[in-house]
Structure formats: structure tokens, C-alpha cells
Amino acid sequence: xxxxxxxxxxxxxxxxxxxxxxxxxxxxxxxxxxxxxxxxxxxxxxxxxxxxxxxxxxxxxxxxxxxxxxxxxxxxxxxxxxxxxxxxxxxxxxxxxxxxxxxxxxxxxxxxxxxxxxxxxxxxxxxxxxxxxxxxxxxxxxxxxxxxxxxxxxxxxxxxxxxxxxxxxxxxxxxxxxxxxxxxxxxxxxxxxxxxxxxxxxxxxxxxxxxxxxxxxxxxxxxxxxxxxxxxxxxxxxxxxxx
Numbered sequence: 001x002x003x004x005x006x007x008x009x010x011x012x013x014x015x016x017x018x019x020x021x022x023x024x025x026x027x028x029x030x031x032x033x034x035x036x037x038x039x040x041x042x043x044x045x046x047x048x049x050x051x052x053x054x055x056x057x058x059x060x061x062x063x064x065x066x067x068x069x070x071x072x073x074x075x076x077x078x079x080x081x082x083x084x085x086x087x088x089x090x091x092x093x094x095x096x097x098x099x100x101x102x103x104x105x106x107x108x109x110x111x112x113x114x115x116x117x118x119x120x121x122x123x124x125x126x127x128x129x130x131x132x133x134x135x136x137x138x139x140x141x142x143x144x145x146x147x148x149x150x151x152x153x154x155x156x157x158x159x160x161x162x163x164x165x166x167x168x169x170x171x172x173x174x175x176x177x178x179x180x181x182x183x184x185x186x187x188x189x190x191x192x193x194x195x196x197x198x199x200x201x202x203x204x205x206x207x208x209x210x211x212x213x214x215x216x217x218x219x220x221x222x223x224x225x226x227x228x229x230x231x232x233x234x235x236x237x238x239x240x241x242x243x
Contacts, residue, residue, distance in 0.1 A: 002030050002042070011124055011131075012041070019044030024056035031060055031242055040237050041120075043113070045230040054231060061240040062233040065113035067210040071224040072167070072203050075196045078223075084198075086147035086191035089137055089158065096137040099148055099158050103133035106174035111209065113232040133172060136160045143171055147191050149184055159188040161195055167203035168196040173215075185218045193222070 001020050008016035017039040021027045034042055046054050048067065058064075089095045107129035114125040136143035144163040148155040156179040160172040170192055175184045189206075196204045206224060208215045 001026075002034050002037075002039075004039075005043075008041070008043075011127070012120055014040040016041045016043075018042065022047075022050065022053065024053050027053060027056055027060070028242065031240060034235075035237065035240065035242070038237075042235045044233050046233060048229040048231060054233075057233055057235075059241075059243055060235070062235040064231055065116040065234050066111070066232045067229060068207050068232065069210050069216065069229045070205065070207045070227050071216070071219045072205045072227045073193065073219075073222065073224040074203055075193050076202050078193060078197065082190050082194045082197065084191055084194040085187045086149045086159065089146040089148050089155075095148060095150070095155060096134070096146075098155050099137065099146065100130050100134050102155055102158060102176050103130045103172075103174055105176055111211070113234065117234050119236060129172070129174075133158075133160070133174075136171065144168075145195065147188070147195065149187055149191075156182075157184040157188055159192055161192055163199060163201070166201055167205055168192060168199065168201050170204065170206040173206075185215060186221065189218060189222045189224075 002017045003020065005016040005018050008014070015038060017034060017037070019027070019030050019034070019042055021030050021044065044057070044062070045068070046057065089099050108126065110129065112125070112128065114120055114128055115122065137146050143160045145161045146158055147161065148158040150156070157175040158173070159170060162169045162171050173185065173188055192204050206219055210229070
């Protein structure tokens with residue numbers, strides 16, 4: 001199936017959709033529906049284990065923009081006492097403004113799936129993470145909490161958490177470029193574990209690009225284990241060819 005993507009449509013001034021399909025059989029129907037509804041741009045995530053679907057979509061004119069790896073940790077098995085090293089940004093307008101500025105600096109050259117698609121307006125691509133961070137700080141439907149490590153009243157890093165039935169999902173994490181190499185991501189992960197334990201949850205989930213080796217090393221040090229992975233694909237209406 002496909003679904004409209006209002007946020008991407010508004011941001012890039014195009015008619016955008018997301019594909020939700022798990023087989024080459026249904027993918028063909030989804031591509032035809034995409035064309036019938038007049039969408040300009042589409043994106044989808046494909047399990048790295050679903051090679052047949054990946055090959056089919058590539059033949060139709062989709063192209064690879066990133067590969068995401070997903071990690072998780074069972075916090076119910078956490079043996080050592082984990083301190084809370086970060087503070088919540090929610091309700092603190094000054095702290096929120098500083099966190100959004102931190103996002104601008106941290107994600108300025110970040111290789112997201114949007115930045116890998118040169119047909120998208122790259123100036124608007126640069127707004128994606130700061131805008132997302134701002135929405136996370138003020139909209140409980142987007143995120144449950146935003147935790148920041150603050151030094152001398154200035155945030156050096158932050159992590160965004162979304163509470164689900166039995167796990168906390170890390171939507172976003174950033175360390176200011178001037179503070180990288182100081183183990184702050186380790187502290188953010190510890191804070192997310194503490195937050196999940198206090199919320200009575202069972203797990204913490206975290207995803208990142210496969211080339212982000214530093215983040216994966218930090219996750220492994222904190223006891224996270226890789227669980228699955230996805231390709232992100234994009235397509236444009238005028239490049240599709242239904243076979």
C-alpha cells in the first residue's frame with residue numbers, strides 16, 4: 001500500500017508518498033497506484049533480507065539512499081545502577097532553542113537519505129533535522145521526551161525518546177561537533193536506559209546509518225545488540241518504469 005506524506009509534500013513542494021510493501025507482487029500494484037494518484041516522489045524501507053523485493057524495485061526505477069541498522073537492549077536485565085545524566089528540555093523555552101541550534105550544527109553535513117537524493121532541494125533538506133528536533137520538543141505526539149546533557153547552562157548533546165507499549169525508541173541523538181570524542185553519546189545512552197527503566201519499559205531501541213561506526217561502537221559498549229536492518233529507497237514519477 002501507499003500513503004500520502006503531508007510533511008514531505010509541504011517541505012519540498014511536491015506530492016510525496018510512502019510505500020509500505022513487503023513483496024514484489026504487491027509492489028507492482030503499489031507503483032501503479034502511485035502513478036494513478038499523480039505522486040511526484042516516493043520513499044520506502046525494505047528489509048535487507050528481502051533481496052527479491054529490493055531487486056524488483058531497483059528495476060522499476062527506485063534507487064538506494066541509505067541503509068539503517070537497528071539495535072535494542074533489554075533494560076530489565078540491567079544489572080548495574082544507571083544514573084540519569086541528562087535533563088528534560090520540555091517546558092524550558094531557552095533550552096529548547098539551544099537544542100534546536102545544536103541540531104543545526106550537528107546535522108549540517110549529515111548523510112541522510114534526503115541529502116543522498118540530489119533532486120530534492122538541499123536547502124530544505126538542511127531544515128529537516130532542526131525542524132524535527134523542534135517538533136519533538138513541543139509535540140507529545142511526535143516524541144515523549146527530549147533529554148539534554150547541559151554544561152555551564154549550555155546543552156552539549158541531546159537524545160529524543162518515544163515511549164511505546166513496552167519499549168522506548170530513540171528517534172534522534174546528537175552531539176555538538178565541538179564536543180565529540182568526549183563520550184557524550186555513551187552518557188546519552190545511559191540516560192535513555194535510565195529513562196526507560198523509570199518508565200517501566202522492557203527495551204530501548206536505536207537506529208542509525210550503517211556507516212555510523214562511532215554510534216554503533218557506543219551502542220555495543222552499552223550492551224545493545226543488532227536486531228535488523230533496512231534499505232531506504234527513493235523514486236521519482238518520471239523515472240519509474242513498470243515491469
